[in-house]
Amino acid sequence: MRSKPSVLIIGGGVAGLSSALTHLQAGFRVTLIEKRKQLGGRAWSDAKGLDNGPHVILGCYHHFRKLLRALGTEGLFEKEESLQLTWVFKGGQSLRLRPPKLPSPLHLLAGLIRLDLPLKARICLIKGTLSVRLPLPPPGTTLQDWFVKRKINRDTQSLFFVPLCRAVMNVEADQADARLFLKTLRVAFGASRKEGAIWCPTAPWSQILHRAGALFLEKNRVEWVHASVKALSLSQDKGIDSVTLGNGQKRSSFDRLVLAVPWEEAAKLAPFADFATKAKEIQSSSIVSVSFPPPRQPFPFNEPLLALVGGEPFHFLCKAPSPNGWLTLLAGAADHAQIQTQEAWIEEALKCFQTFFGPGKLLPESPHQSCRVRREARATIASTPRIAGLRPKPGPTEIQGLWLAGDWTDTGFPSTLEGAAKSGAFPA
Numbered sequence: 535m536r537s538k539p540s541v542l543i544i545g546g547g548v549a550g551l552s553s554a555l556t557h558l559q560a561g562f563r564v565t566l567i568e569k570r571k572q573l574g575g576r577a578w579s580d581a582k583g584l585d586n587g588p589h590v591i592l593g594c595y596h597h598f599r600k601l602l603r604a605l606g607t608e609g610l611f612e613k614e615e616s617l618q619l620t621w622v623f624k625g626g627q628s629l630r631l632r633p634p635k636l637p638s639p640l641h642l643l644a645g646l647i648r649l650d651l652p653l654k655a656r657i658c659l660i661k662g663t664l665s666v667r668l669p670l671p672p673p674g675t676t677l678q679d680w681f682v683k684r685k686i687n688r689d690t691q692s693l694f695f696v697p698l699c700r701a702v703m704n705v706e707a708d709q710a711d712a713r714l715f716l717k718t719l720r721v722a723f724g725a726s727r728k729e730g731a732i733w734c735p736t737a738p739w740s741q742i743l744h745r746a747g748a749l750f751l752e753k754n755r756v757e758w759v760h761a762s763v764k765a766l767s768l769s770q771d772k773g774i775d776s777v778t779l780g781n782g783q784k785r786s787s788f789d790r791l792v793l794a795v796p797w798e799e800a801a802k803l804a805p806f807a808d809f810a811t812k813a814k815e816i817q818s819s820s821i822v823s824v825s826f827p828p829p830r831q832p833f834p835f836n837e838p839l840l841a842l843v844g845g846e847p848f849h850f851l852c853k854a855p856s857p858n859g860w861l862t863l864l865a866g867a868a869d870h871a872q873i874q875t876q877e878a879w880i881e882e883a884l885k886c887f888q889t890f891f892g893p894g895k896l897l898p899e900s901p902h903q904s905c906r907v908r909r910e911a912r913a914t915i916a917s918t919p920r921i922a923g924l925r926p927k928p929g930p931t932e933i934q935g936l937w938l939a940g941d942w943t944d945t946g947f948p949s950t951l952e953g954a955a956k957s958g959a960f961p962a
């Protein structure tokens with residue numbers, strides 16, 4: 535009897551776990567090499583259970599949700615029925631988008647028309663939202679260019695498009711690839727209203743991905759090697775031959791190798807591949823989160839996610855799933871802010887918190903000691919028009935036996951959990 539084909543996956547983030555699932559389902563024997571102690575890659579938690587930064591998902595993250603179902607953790611999210619957003623303005627006034635139960639996209643239009651805003655502002659918002667369905671702009675267009683072309687007014691930009699752009703693209707509108715952004719919105723506001731629903735985790739990512747991932751690998755007899763891969767070697771006929779680990783050991787008995795590591799690491803490990811030259815040019819975009827212990831008085835909002843209008847450099851306030859009651863201010867595309875030190879980030883966060891929620895007793899005592907700052911310098915790739923041409927396709931490469939996966943590959947999605955999961959779901 536022919537033995538099972540085997541695959542060696544490098545990287546235990548979402549792309550690597552998704553690739554493990556795909557290959558198991560296709561009957562492969564799977565080995566996974568991960569250099570860190572935790573699975574889950576860029577979605578991880580510290581020893582206290584505080585996440586490295588808030589991660590939310592959308593109903594349209596179908597590949598990621600398939601992975602969650604395989605891990606048994608799809609239930610660990612607070613799910614809405616459709617896109618629901620709460621905006622908070624300086625001083626604490628708020629505005630809530632709560633679309634009614636109508637087919638998509640009517641639900642969204644009806645939700646916008648019900649907003650507590652002047653009629654003209656609501657009409658502009660509806661016009662702006664409908665523009666998403668107009669023909670896509672040419673390649674190279676930024677979202678800011680598209681605002682000008684489609685005459686999207688400032689309020690519509692700052693209420694609707696800019697928060698979504700930061701959340702999905704992790705760059706500012708004047709940098710964002712308009713085509714990729716608009717295509718993503720079309721998916722989110724497409725077939726059903728559930729597609730655009732925001733899902734917030736109710737457990738730390740170490741529980742959702744790491745612990746559940748480890749059990750999943752064990753149950754499916756996946757060999758999980760805790761090691762860093764230092765080099766890939768080619769055979770004489772230029773196919774992939776072996777990998778060398780940090781301790782000098784070599785692994786060579788596999789039929790396929792899936793490289794599921796971030797762009798810079800992929801370029802270093804496979805300098806001989808076509809994708810390496812382009813991967814080296816991909817720019818990263820950072821995310822900074824500042825987390826506070828529970829406020830000393832009841833917090834006036836119950837929503838797990840608030841969009842802060844004019845809160846730059848912070849755009850969202852999220853309830854951390856753990857430790858209980860902690861709040862996190864999130865700054866996407868954070869390089870823009872040019873804030874260098876942890877101390878300066880805490881100062882900025884305290885100022886922002888007080889501007890939106892008042893100087894009362896909401897802040898913890900001695901916040902400088904109790905706040906946590908987490909800066910993820912390479913949180914995502916910067917989804918700019920230039921980078922669109924640098925992303926290789928996921929799946930087989932021109933090197934015999936070498937496959938690619940990762941949020942940076944060209945999946946049609948920005949650099950997200952869904953992009954990562956989709957890249958690993960390339961048919962085995």
Ligand SMILES: Cc1cc2nc3c(=O)[nH]c(=O)nc-3n(C[C@H](O)[C@H](O)[C@H](O)COP(=O)(O)OP(=O)(O)OC[C@H]3O[C@@H](n4cnc5c(N)ncnc54)[C@H](O)[C@@H]3O)c2cc1C
Nearest residue numbers: 545547548549569575576587589590763940941950951954
């Ligand atoms: C703070 C923050 C907030 C975010 N928020 C969101 C969000 O709200 N929604 C969303 O969709 N996305 C969000 N993202 C992006 C999302 O986390 C990533 O797109 C996704 O996790 C990438 O998965 P990946 O598997 O492609 O890469 P990674 O998660 O980077 O996984 C790669 C793995 O490879 C391992 N590795 C690297 N080199 C080697 C080596 N040489 N040998 C062995 N192992 C190696 C790494 O340790 C890592 O575990 C956020 C990211 C951050 C940092």
